[in-house]
Amino acid sequence: GQSLEQPSEVTAVEGAIVQINCTYQTSGFYGLSWYQQHDGGAPTFLSYNALDGLEETGRFSSFLSRSDSYGYLLLQELQMKDSASYFCAVSDTGRRALTFGSGTRLQVQP
Amino acid sequence: EPEVTQTPSHQVTQMGQEVILRCVPISNHLYFYWYRQILGQKVEFLVSFYNNEISEKSEIFDDQFSVERPDGSNFTLKIRSTKLEDSAMYFCASSEAGPNQPQHFGDGTRLSIL
Numbered sequence: 001g002q003s004l005e006q007p008s009e010v011t012a013v014e015g016a017i018v019q020i021n022c023t024y025q026t027s028g029f030y031g032l033s034w035y036q037q038h039d040g041g042a043p044t045f046l047s048y049n050a051l052d053g054l055e056e057t058g059r060f061s062s063f064l065s066r067s068d069s070y071g072y073l074l075l076q077e078l079q080m081k082d083s084a085s086y087f088c089a090v091s092d093t094g095r096r097a098l099t100f101g102s103g104t105r106l107q108v109q110p
Numbered sequence: 111e112p113e114v115t116q117t118p119s120h121q122v123t124q125m126g127q128e129v130i131l132r133c134v135p136i137s138n139h140l141y142f143y144w145y146r147q148i149l150g151q152k153v154e155f156l157v158s159f160y161n162n163e164i165s166e167k168s169e170i171f172d173d174q175f176s177v178e179r180p181d182g183s184n185f186t187l188k189i190r191s192t193k194l195e196d197s198a199m200y201f202c203a204s205s206e207a208g209p210n211q212p213q214h215f216g217d218g219t220r221l222s223i224l
Contacts, residue, residue, distance in 0.1 A: 031210060035153075042201060043153060045212040087153065096141055096205070097155040097166050098213065 002026040004101035006088055011107045012078055020073045020104045022088035030093045032071045034062050037103070038084045046086075047073065075106070083108045112136045114216035116202050122222045123192055131187045131219045133202030142185045143203040143213060144177065146170070153201065159185065189221075197223045 004024045012018040022032065031050040035043040049055055049064035049071060061074040075082055085105050089098040115134045123129050135142050144156040157167045159177055174190045185204075189196055199220050203213040 033212065035215075042215040042217045045214065048210060048212060050210055089153075095166055096143070096158050096213075097168065098145075098153075099155065100153040102152045 002090060002092070002099045004088055004090060004099065006086075006101045006104045008102065009105045009107070011109060013109050014078055014080060016078050017074065017076045018078060018106065020075075020086050020088075020106070022071050022073075022101055024069050024071075024088070024090050024101075026090050026092055026099070028092040028094070029066065029069070030091045030095075032062075032064050033089045033091065033098060034060075034073045035087045035089060035100075036084050037087065043087065078108050080108050080110070082106060112138075114202055114204055114214055116200075116216035116219050118219060119217065120220045120222070122224065125194055125223050126191050129189050129192055129221065131189075131200050131202075131221070133185045133187075133216060134183050135185055135202065135204030136214060137183070138206065139204035139214070140207040141165075141205045141211075141213075142177075142179070143205075144187045145201045145203060145215075146198040147201065147218075148198045156187070192221075192223045194223050197221060 006022045033048045034046040037043045047062035054063045059076045064071040085103040087100045087103045089100045117132045142159040147153045157171045158165045176188045199218045201218045203215045205211040205213045
């Protein structure tokens with residue numbers, strides 16, 4: 001089966017940098033995705049890593065280490081609107097189904 | 111920007127009744143998905159659909175569930191005989207056909223079973 005672990009909650013202040021970690025276990029790993037979800041809203045795609053290294057998209061970056069079964073999402077210059085839940089999700093080779101982690105609730109404080 | 115649209119936004123149904131949740135995926139997308147999220151929990155995969163047939167399904171997607179693409183734009187999830195534990199937010203998603211394509215989610219239908 002598949003399992004993902006990420007912290008349940010993270011708090012940071014406006015303008016700061018925060019890192020949300022994700023470790024995973026799966027038999028046929030293909031890629032790691034990150035989604036943002038505001039309360040009552042839809043998951044919104046942020047980033048995807050299939051290869052080791054860092055992917056940067058504006059204020060958000062995502063990192064993957066396949067050998068360590070580990071990835072993280074880095075949010076820079078935090079804004080109040082970044083307060084949301086962040087989910088890592090894995091996809092396996094040959095499959096498109098996403099298996100989501102339990103989510104990390106980020107609270108940005110002034 | 112094109113988006114996935116879902117109707118209704120909220121559906122209240124008596125236990126044992128049938129419900130149909132509707133989705134209009136993004137027009138050039140070829141893969142369609144249903145996920146559900148029980149309140150306060152993680153998003154769970156139900157089923158994916160490609161080329162007019164189910165390509166993958168999870169253990170959750172048992173005989174009470176079915177999906178259909180009745181025309182060129184709609185994608186539906188039918189729950190035949192609803193149970194209390196079917197109460198959840200149901201999200202439709204779609205993606206392009208190539209590898210590594212992100213899945214774009216609709217705003218969801220909140221299903222409440224009484």
